[in-house]
Amino acid sequence: MSTIAVSGYATFDYAMALCHPLQVNQTAVVKRRLSHPWPRQGGCAPNIARGLLAEGHQAALVTWLGSDDLGSMYLNDLRLEGIGVEGVEIMVDARTACTYLLYDDDGSTSCILDMSDHVSTGLTESQWRVLNTADWMCVTVGPRHATSELLTRLRPDIPLVFSVKADHDAFPPQLMRKCLERAAIVALNNAERGFLEASVGAGYLRQVAKGGTIFIETRGAHGVRIVVAGAEEIVPVKPVIAKDTTGAGDRFLAAVIAALANSQERYEPKVVKNAVRSGIAAARTYLLA
Numbered sequence: 001m002s003t004i005a006v007s008g009y010a011t012f013d014y015a016m017a018l019c020h021p022l023q024v025n026q027t028a029v030v031k032r033r034l035s036h037p038w039p040r041q042g043g044c045a046p047n048i049a050r051g052l053l054a055e056g057h058q059a060a061l062v063t064w065l066g067s068d069d070l071g072s073m074y075l076n077d078l079r080l081e082g083i084g085v086e087g088v089e090i091m092v093d094a095r096t097a098c099t100y101l102l103y104d105d106d107g108s109t110s111c112i113l114d115m116s117d118h119v120s121t122g123l124t125e126s127q128w129r130v131l132n133t134a135d136w137m138c139v140t141v142g143p144r145h146a147t148s149e150l151l152t153r154l155r156p157d158i159p160l161v162f163s164v165k166a167d168h169d170a171f172p173p174q175l176m177r178k179c180l181e182r183a184a185i186v187a188l189n190n191a192e193r194g195f196l197e198a199s200v201g202a203g204y205l206r207q208v209a210k211g212g213t214i215f216i217e218t219r220g221a222h223g224v225r226i227v228v229a230g231a232e233e234i235v236p237v238k239p240v241i242a243k244d245t246t247g248a249g250d251r252f253l254a255a256v257i258a259a260l261a262n263s264q265e266r267y268e269p270k271v272v273k274n275a276v277r278s279g280i281a282a283a284r285t286y287l288l289a
Contacts, residue, residue: 001056001057001058002057002058002135002136002261002262003057003058003059003060003084003133003134003135003136004052004057004058004059004060004134004135004136004137004138004257004258004261005059005060005061005062005087005130005131005134005136005137005138006045006046006048006049006052006059006060006061006062006137006138006140007045007061007062007063007087007131007137007138007139007140007142007146007147007150008043008044008045008062008063008139008140008141008142008163009043009044009045009063009064009097009113009115009140009141009142009143010041010042010043010045010046010061010063010064010065010074010088010096010097011041011042011043011096011097011098011099011113012039012040012041012042012070012074012096012097012098012099013035013039013040013041013042013043013098013099013101013246014033014035014038014039014098014099014100014101015033015034015035015040015101015103015244015246016030016031016032016033016034016035016100016101016102016103017030017031017032017034017103017104017105017243018030018031018102018103018104019031020104020105021104021108022102022110028102032243034101034103034243034244034246035101035244035246039098041074041077042099042246042247043063043097043099043140044140044141044163044165044250045061045062045063045138045140045142046061046063046078046083047247047250047251047254048138048140048163048250048251048253048254048257049061049078049083049254050081050083050251050254051250051251051253051254051255051258051282052254052257052258053081053082053083054254054282055254055255055258055259055282056258057257057258057261058084059083059084060083060084060086060087060130060134061078061083061084061085061087061088061130062087062088062123062127062130062131062146062150063087063088063089063142064088064089064090064091064097064142064143065088065089065090065091065096066090066091066094066095066096066097066116067090067091067092067093067094068094068095068096070095070096071090071091071095071096074096075088075090084130086126086127086129086130087124087126087127087129087130087131089124089126089127094116095116096116097113097114097115097116098113098114098116099111099112099113099114100112100114101246103243103244107220107245109245109246113167122145122146122149123146123149123150128153131150131154131158132154132155134158135158135261136158136159136160136161136257136261137150137154137158137159137160137161138160138161138162138163138253138257139151139160139161139162139163139179139183140163140165141163141165141167141170141171142170143170144169144170144171144172144175147170147171147175147179148175148178151175151178151179151182154182159184159185159266160182160183160184160185161183161184161185161186161187161253161257162179162180162182162183162185162186162187163187163188163250163253164186164187164188164192164195164196165192166191166192166194166195171199173199173200176196176199176200177200177204180200180204180205180208180213181208183213184213184214184267185213185214185215185216185256185257185260186208186213186214186215186216187216187217187218187253187256188215188216188217188218189217189218189219189220189249190217190218190219190220190222190225193217209227209230210230212229212267214226214227214228214267214272215227216253216256216272216276218249218252220239221237221239222234222237223235223236223237224237224276224279224280226269226272226273226276228267228268228269228272229269231269233269233273235273235276235277235280237280237284238284240284240287240288242287242288245287247286248283248286248287249283251279251282251283251286252279252280252282252283253279254279254282255275255278255279255281255282255283256275256276256278256279258278259271259274259275259278259279260272260275263275
């Protein structure tokens with residue numbers, strides 16, 4: 001059993017299905033609320049941590065919560081679930097962040113992140129203790145200053161998984177390059193690949209892949225694209241019809257990390273492919289629950 005640290009925002013999610021896509025100067029009516037309860041505890045980092053716990057690993061969060069009632073409730077629930085909270089910083093006189101997830105009928109999603117009063121210029125000593133005692137590290141979307149410091153000071157022997165998010169504030173191009181250079185594994189979806197290519201260039205991504213970095217790209221019903229040692233392969237999936245896919249990608253990645261952490265040959269193509277299959281099964285179970 002490994003201890004895996006996960007960094008990134010913790011949020012309360014308001015996921016909703018709209019009657020039609022958002023348009024300028026027009027009203028979009030909410031057809032139904034998708035988050036249960038309303039709001040639902042979310043954020044990539046906590047979602048991945050919960051998935052790692054379900055896969056039998058110890059999960060430690062490096063995140064930020066407000067000192068409001070929502071933040072207190074979130075922190076208490078994390079403790080009850082058994083997730084490590086030493087790396088959770090409580091932002092004094094601040095509100096806990098929220099996300100508004102807007103789903104269209106075609107399955108596309110728009111995300112609005114309200115960081116509220118969230119201000120973080122770096123990592124606390126408690127957060128560093130969590131990071132430097134972990135066996136693995138997963139970086140998700142979070143404050144760019146904290147992510148930059150993490151990449152600079154993290155022990156070089158800790159395998160790093162970079163979970164991409166199309167967020168210009170969290171991942172400006174220079175920081176994106178640093179994440180790619182340090183990562184052993186890069187996880188993304190097909191839409192986020194476009195964001196990556198626009199940020200650092202398709203040629204740079206090919207160079208990183210040839211250098212040994214593993215890319216795992218989910219493509220919805222079209223399977224999962226994996227690139228190991230520069231060689232590409234598609235792992236097929238059985239499509240699932242779901243009204244709300246929020247968190248499925250995080251559960252997929254958690255199962256992939258868990259499977260790789262259990263293997264001594266984690267960078268071999270066959271091992272990566274089997275880990276991806278475990279991730280597909282975990283995401284499917286999550287969506288059908």
